[in-house]
Amino acid sequence: MKPQILQERRSRKPRAGHASAAGSTRGKLLETAAQVFSERGYHAATVREIAKRSGANIAAVNYHFGDKLGLYSEVLHHMIAARVEPLQAVLEQNAPPEEILRQVIKTRLQGISTGALPDWHLRIMIHEFAQPSPLMSRVVKEISRPLYMRFLELTGKFIGLPPDDETTRLCAHSVVGQILLYVTQAPLLLQIWPDLKMTPEQVDRIADHIVNFSLAYLRELRANQRTVRNKSGP
Amino acid sequence: MKPQILQERRSRKPRAGHASAAGSTRGKLLETAAQVFSERGYHAATVREIAKRSGANIAAVNYHFGDKLGLYSEVLHHMIAARVEPLQAVLEQNAPPEEILRQVIKTRLQGISTGALPDWHLRIMIHEFAQPSPLMSRVVKEISRPLYMRFLELTGKFIGLPPDDETTRLCAHSVVGQILLYVTQAPLLLQIWPDLKMTPEQVDRIADHIVNFSLAYLRELRANQRTVRNKSGP
Amino acid sequence: MKPQILQERRSRKPRAGHASAAGSTRGKLLETAAQVFSERGYHAATVREIAKRSGANIAAVNYHFGDKLGLYSEVLHHMIAARVEPLQAVLEQNAPPEEILRQVIKTRLQGISTGALPDWHLRIMIHEFAQPSPLMSRVVKEISRPLYMRFLELTGKFIGLPPDDETTRLCAHSVVGQILLYVTQAPLLLQIWPDLKMTPEQVDRIADHIVNFSLAYLRELRANQRTVRNKSGP
Amino acid sequence: MKPQILQERRSRKPRAGHASAAGSTRGKLLETAAQVFSERGYHAATVREIAKRSGANIAAVNYHFGDKLGLYSEVLHHMIAARVEPLQAVLEQNAPPEEILRQVIKTRLQGISTGALPDWHLRIMIHEFAQPSPLMSRVVKEISRPLYMRFLELTGKFIGLPPDDETTRLCAHSVVGQILLYVTQAPLLLQIWPDLKMTPEQVDRIADHIVNFSLAYLRELRANQRTVRNKSGP
DNA sequence: AATGAATGAGCCTTCATTCAT
DNA sequence: GATGAATGAAGGCTCATTCAT
Numbered sequence: 001m002k003p004q005i006l007q008e009r010r011s012r013k014p015r016a017g018h019a020s021a022a023g024s025t026r027g028k029l030l031e032t033a034a035q036v037f038s039e040r041g042y043h044a045a046t047v048r049e050i051a052k053r054s055g056a057n058i059a060a061v062n063y064h065f066g067d068k069l070g071l072y073s074e075v076l077h078h079m080i081a082a083r084v085e086p087l088q089a090v091l092e093q094n095a096p097p098e099e100i101l102r103q104v105i106k107t108r109l110q111g112i113s114t115g116a117l118p119d120w121h122l123r124i125m126i127h128e129f130a131q132p133s134p135l136m137s138r139v140v141k142e143i144s145r146p147l148y149m150r151f152l153e154l155t156g157k158f159i160g161l162p163p164d165d166e167t168t169r170l171c172a173h174s175v176v177g178q179i180l181l182y183v184t185q186a187p188l189l190l191q192i193w194p195d196l197k198m199t200p201e202q203v204d205r206i207a208d209h210i211v212n213f214s215l216a217y218l219r220e221l222r223a224n225q226r227t228v229r230n231k232s233g234p
Numbered sequence: 235m236k237p238q239i240l241q242e243r244r245s246r247k248p249r250a251g252h253a254s255a256a257g258s259t260r261g262k263l264l265e266t267a268a269q270v271f272s273e274r275g276y277h278a279a280t281v282r283e284i285a286k287r288s289g290a291n292i293a294a295v296n297y298h299f300g301d302k303l304g305l306y307s308e309v310l311h312h313m314i315a316a317r318v319e320p321l322q323a324v325l326e327q328n329a330p331p332e333e334i335l336r337q338v339i340k341t342r343l344q345g346i347s348t349g350a351l352p353d354w355h356l357r358i359m360i361h362e363f364a365q366p367s368p369l370m371s372r373v374v375k376e377i378s379r380p381l382y383m384r385f386l387e388l389t390g391k392f393i394g395l396p397p398d399d400e401t402t403r404l405c406a407h408s409v410v411g412q413i414l415l416y417v418t419q420a421p422l423l424l425q426i427w428p429d430l431k432m433t434p435e436q437v438d439r440i441a442d443h444i445v446n447f448s449l450a451y452l453r454e455l456r457a458n459q460r461t462v463r464n465k466s467g468p
Numbered sequence: 469m470k471p472q473i474l475q476e477r478r479s480r481k482p483r484a485g486h487a488s489a490a491g492s493t494r495g496k497l498l499e500t501a502a503q504v505f506s507e508r509g510y511h512a513a514t515v516r517e518i519a520k521r522s523g524a525n526i527a528a529v530n531y532h533f534g535d536k537l538g539l540y541s542e543v544l545h546h547m548i549a550a551r552v553e554p555l556q557a558v559l560e561q562n563a564p565p566e567e568i569l570r571q572v573i574k575t576r577l578q579g580i581s582t583g584a585l586p587d588w589h590l591r592i593m594i595h596e597f598a599q600p601s602p603l604m605s606r607v608v609k610e611i612s613r614p615l616y617m618r619f620l621e622l623t624g625k626f627i628g629l630p631p632d633d634e635t636t637r638l639c640a641h642s643v644v645g646q647i648l649l650y651v652t653q654a655p656l657l658l659q660i661w662p663d664l665k666m667t668p669e670q671v672d673r674i675a676d677h678i679v680n681f682s683l684a685y686l687r688e689l690r691a692n693q694r695t696v697r698n699k700s701g702p
Numbered sequence: 703m704k705p706q707i708l709q710e711r712r713s714r715k716p717r718a719g720h721a722s723a724a725g726s727t728r729g730k731l732l733e734t735a736a737q738v739f740s741e742r743g744y745h746a747a748t749v750r751e752i753a754k755r756s757g758a759n760i761a762a763v764n765y766h767f768g769d770k771l772g773l774y775s776e777v778l779h780h781m782i783a784a785r786v787e788p789l790q791a792v793l794e795q796n797a798p799p800e801e802i803l804r805q806v807i808k809t810r811l812q813g814i815s816t817g818a819l820p821d822w823h824l825r826i827m828i829h830e831f832a833q834p835s836p837l838m839s840r841v842v843k844e845i846s847r848p849l850y851m852r853f854l855e856l857t858g859k860f861i862g863l864p865p866d867d868e869t870t871r872l873c874a875h876s877v878v879g880q881i882l883l884y885v886t887q888a889p890l891l892l893q894i895w896p897d898l899k900m901t902p903e904q905v906d907r908i909a910d911h912i913v914n915f916s917l918a919y920l921r922e923l924r925a926n927q928r929t930v931r932n933k934s935g936p
Numbered sequence: 937a938a939t940g941a942a943t944g945a946g947c948c949t950t951c952a953t954t955c956a957t
Numbered sequence: 958g959a960t961g962a963a964t965g966a967a968g969g970c971t972c973a974t975t976c977a978t
Contacts, residue, residue: 025938040365041364041365043277043278044277044278044365046971046972046973047973048973056939057938057939058973059941059974059975059976060938060939061973061974062973062974062975063937063938063939067973067974068974127365129418129421129422130275130361130364130365131278131361131364137425140425140426144422145426148426166439167443169427170439170440170447171447173412173423174412174443174444177412177413177414177415178407178408179411180411180414180415180419181407181410181411181414182411184360184363184414187366188374188378189407191371191374192378192379192382195400205400205404206404209401209404209405209408210408212451213404213405213448213451214447216454217446217447217448217450217451280946280948281948282947282948290963291964292949293950293965293966294962294963294964295948295949296948296949296950297963297964302948302949493958508833509832509833512745512833514950515953516950524960525960525961526952526960526961527954527959527960527962529952531958531959531960532959536952594831595833597832597886598828598829598832598833599743599746599829599832600889605893608890608893608894612890612894616894634897634907635911638908638911639911639915641880641883641884641891642911645879645880645881645882645884646880647879648879649878649879649882650879652828652882653831653882655834656846659842660842660846660847661871663868673868677869677873678876680919681873682919684918684919685914685919688918726941727941727942748967750967750968750969758942758943759943760943760969760970761942761943761944761945761970761971761972762941762942762943763970764969764970764971765940765941765942766941766942769969770969
């Protein structure tokens, strides 16, 4: 279930074990690239800006990562470690599904509350969906799909249906959709809803709402499902 | 409440009434531009490609629309007529809120069924949020905000709360989020859910699911609201 | 001695007798062109701007004057009538050379005193010398040369030497140079000499200075010349 | 009193000490640019032509100088070292004013004798006044003004008046104007005066004429001034 | 281990001009 | 008598990339 490591591409220089150490040029480049890619997306980001912000020579990107895509690939690689795995952890834990659902939603939304970390992971995904890079399919395969599958499992278990049942999928989508609204439309919402301050308290209220909104239907479904099973049972 | 018309920008020639007739260079340009902008977004789209695909000279864009932004502005303008207004019409009609809700969802989702029109309107919006163009604020003001406000009203009326109540907003967001998932994440879903064919029948089932999923909570809320009102009433 | 008429060029439309009437498109075009050419010079001026400022279609220039150069040629033609002839008149008049000299200088300088007419003639000449247009040689032949020759004659008569004597030429140049400084370097002088207000009074003082400055040497020369002639005479 | 160095602009790379070495691309570019800018002026000159004549890629200009204006700025900078400073030196030297005046005139005129260097410095100034570039004010501040001020001082000392007296200014203008005629109107004069060969001997004669022409009035003024001072003195 | 220099392709825009009406 | 539409050429600039050192 663990996402595979993104394969190395055309860089001239093989990546050393300590390569992403913060002090090195390579490490600094990687750090800056994550920032810039998250701000502009793969296509609109320029190696020039990444190099300049890193205080590195413009040729450094090609030297260390082969080309722009190589650098992007590396950034994506780090994204998995930094983001997918923690969320995966939440999904894997041994707790009542209702509690897990609540935690997933809160974890997800906390990424967008203002002061927190810049949440570059998310913005990269948004750009990737708006305008896919050549690595889009890899992003899907190694980031989206595993998480999606796991969430399907969780939802299925909750409502008592197999993970790949259409109803299971639709329910999972309903939950995810509510979260993604705040994630992908954040700038719009901030303009359109003056009272949206994204304080931890407000984000908490939003998360609670999503949980309640979703559980209303899911519990109903679970109840029906048990009835059906009981009826069709012995 | 009707969204205002986007104002003309720097184009040298005023737009004639029949200007977007399919046969004319100008019309062809506009048509192609909508396509290209929806594929690549404002920034990544190139005037060159638009001109080439239109079979027009590259300078024709400048002649008819002043510059790239002028062309984009015109495309946005047509977007209102072709998309926002119909949806607005649905929202304005005199019918039970439950029915309107169902229609909104269906109208929205039908845009993505059948590969016919690749739903360029939405793709443009997605690009706009991923990487705002200089016209972003106008897009919000004239497209998003009016629809959002109207939908808030509808939701508020349904659950018996004022349109700008936080609960009203959160409920509206929950409904919209479910729809937007299919709209913004369509390419991902197609990869990740092999059985997603977007046939009219399936889209209908999806729409019904969203309605049911949402009403489960909204009705609950409405019931509570009435209880509260009755209790605090005479 | 009268400057020849600039020959018509490639215009499709032969110039009618009343063509430059103020109200007509053609006349308006000509008027605006003089303005624009004097502001920007032949190369930097654009037919677009001329057409726009005239409220005329961009193709009007080509229609009436063949091409940009044809329009410029026509402007030059009017320049002769409006500017060269009056100055010529001053030079031709029957008066003591000293008085003519004073008048030439004053006439010339008054063109640059602020409020007066925009003196587009002069600015066109400046541009022409900075970056000659294809019509430069015609400008010289029909405008500069006749005036220069006449001024040489005047100077020669004053100091008692033939017009094409080197000394005559050098003296004429000394006078003309003093005038041209204020004409070609006006913008610089305005920046560099805060008290230069170009009021009629100040322009008068400048003109008087140039006259006095020049006569100091010219009179000296004339005196010497007479002595020489007397000595070598009978 | 020394003119300040023009500040570096947007070029990406700081200028090394030996950067304008003839062999380097950068040096060649600079050399060609001076040529082209002097021929066409800032606006009409094209980066393409400069690059092509230099045998360099068009992007090299951007690389070395940031943009067209950056290159122009650098050319102006070199102009100071090559031209303004020597003239400044002449003006600063400790010699009788009459002798300095003579030298200034000769130095100035020698720039145009012998077709060798086509006196690009001056041509750039002429273009600058005909159609100012965005650097016009800097040109004035760092090139024209210091020289002008110094010349005012010299003239004032000669005639015994303060440098900023109107009479001092008018006299200085009269001298400068005579020089500038040959400098700004050279092409015209060559057409109009067939015997103008610009041989060193002839240029010398011109310089001597200007000196004599000017001194006739200046000495007169000085004499008057002394009389006045003596009368009003003790 | 890294970089300064250079490059070809492509970007958006503006130009003077032409042509059909 | 005039114009709207269209065009090829050229403008300045930025891009990711390469190469010699």
